[in-house]
Amino acid sequence: MGKANRRDFLKRLAATGAALGLAPWSIESMLQASASTSASASPGLGASGKATMLSTWNHGIEANAAGFLALQQGGTAMDMVEAGARIVESDATGLSVGIGGLPDRDGHVTLDACCMDHTGNAGSVCFVQGLPHPLSLARKVMEDTPHVMLAGAGAEQYGQELGMTRRDLLTETSRRAWEEWRKTSNYEPVINIENHDTIGILALDDSGRLSGGCTTSGLAYKMHGRVGDSPILGAGLFVDPQVGGATATGLGEAVMKTVGSFLVVELMRNGETPQQACEEAVHRIMEGMPTDDLQVGYLALSHDGNFGGHAIHEGFNFARTTRQGGSMIDASHG
């Protein structure tokens, strides 16, 4: 991470901490955490423990740093997930999550997210506009309402009742990209956009609590109203606290048709390793539809910290962070 990026990153970490109501972090602890995740095997996140975080794509490294800071502040696995999601949702340079996410074909940025915690509780929001932190909203649905999923205007109304601030999520860059796209209006899902895509996060804390989350602006230039797999429990994310968790990235339509994340967790329940389970869920898609132009990647974490990741095509990577440090891992494919 360059110097300017590091400064931005630390600012966003501070904002994340404040937004989560955590005690202000010292600049030293921030530097320690971000340094320890920028090189593998560098020490700095403290004592030993089973805490592990897996997050999709390059932005996963920042998400995991934020998650470990939340853990250091006494947070749970669910706090780690939310802190990780918020920092990526806040990053206006990311074109696929939160602020700066590419819009639908009519120019609207619509966000989807869901989460599951260590008790198997779940929350979800979809088709949310104007609120940059859909995963926090999904968590509120999970913890404070009798429901699991809120959509569109109703989700936005609930967010505003909670005091969440509305803002325009379309940035100058994403607006220009959309205007460029409109010249041809050729709808074609692009896979592996700059290795920054939907973020799926799986976190295990030192007490063995397992939680997960998934947050996205969905496919660029989709039809207005389209919702993908990311807020669909069992598709974009599934956590069974006794077994493990899984999350998906890529073409949501393919993930939904195969209930992919649930499948990965069920395969783990039946004795497969996280890696084997991800491979089998990818093969299920490959057997059922043409996949030359579509990418799907799965990430899985078992309740005891084993992990795996697999995608249809080359190019899917993920960040893994433990108390020993963090590194990017290229997922296997095919």
Ligand code: SD4
């Ligand atoms: C969707 N699965 O909306 C999301 C997009 C994504 O990597 O994951 N892109 O279909």
